[in-house]
Amino acid sequence: SNLIIGLTGGIGSGKTTVANLFKQYDIDIIDADIVARQVVAKGAPALQQIQLHFGEDYLLPNGELNRTKLRHKVFQEPEAKQWLNTLLHPLIREEMITQCQQAKSPYCLLVAPLLIENSLFQTVDKVLVVDIPEQEQIKRTMTRDENTQAQVEAIMASQVSRQERLKHADFVIENTTGEQEQLPLKVEQLHRHFLKLIAK
Ligand code: ATP
Structure with a gap:
């Protein structure tokens, strides 16, 4: 579109x-909340960066993001929240634009x-x-x-x-x-x- x-x-x-x-x-409906999950889905590059920055234990044994742990981290540390937003916001925006452009x-x-x-x-x-x-x-x-x-x-x-x-x-x-x-x-x-x- x-x-x-x-x-x-x-x-x-x-x-x-x-x-x-x-x-x-x-x-076609593009949902920002869904896109925000897609960019940190199992195997996504951003997930690797989170793992490198915060540590191995931010991944669950099944390779998915440990959301609860990350939520607590960014709630307690403003710099962690800042780092995460700087990483994710441009990615989410790009992915949303791509999905909008691909909409039929x-x-x-x-x-x-x-x-x-x-x-x-x-x-x-x-x-x-x-x-x-x-x-x-x-x-x-x-x-x-x-x-x-x-x-x-x-x-x-x-x-x-x-x-x-x-x-x-x-x-x-x-x-x-x-x-x-x-x-x-x-x-x-x-x-x-x-x-x-x-x-x-
Ligand atoms: P969120 O930001 O929390 O995801 P939302 O903006 O998507 O919420 P909905 O889930 O669509 O909002 O609606 C919130 C609640 O209000 C739902 O339970 C829905 O059934 C009800 N609701 C929606 N429109 C009306 C209306 N005109 N009158 C009464 N209730 C309504």
Whole structure:
């Protein structure tokens, strides 16, 4: 595809719900979370670099990354986190771009929870934000994940604010409770609009 639509939104806003609706139109979806796992999959060059930098014990006996150990390490040591981000962010970005370019659908969706935080809006052509009020974000995420309010609020504090995210939006899907039945129609309208953008 030569049109990349970045889909983002805060935790629990409804990114997955919206992306699934685009799938009905056979739109290829590239998921940033999946790509982030692919670049450190068993045998990947980045995994070797992690092993060289942090030590043999960051690999599990089956050759996969010991995520728990690495998570603890970067949580405790800012320099470790810095090193890891410097290694992985460019790789993830490159891989996402490659997968978008290889997509066969007329345009593709790049679903990235941290699109704004990681400046990926520079990589995509248009930004689509799924937006809900913060109180609903908290409620939905607590219901879905059995998290406490404090846990959800901590995650939200690590993400950009609703206002900041909306500043980068070219398109907004309101996903407030009660508007769920409107979602398929909104996605259809956006789909048609994106097709028109390509035709130009
Ligand atoms: P995350 O960032 O945590 O991956 P997400 O943005 O992908 O979340 P979803 O998983 O799509 O969000 O939605 C979060 C929860 O809210 C889900 O349990 C979903 O079923 C529910 N939900 C989605 N849209 C609505 C809506 N309009 N009204 C009520 N609940 C909704």
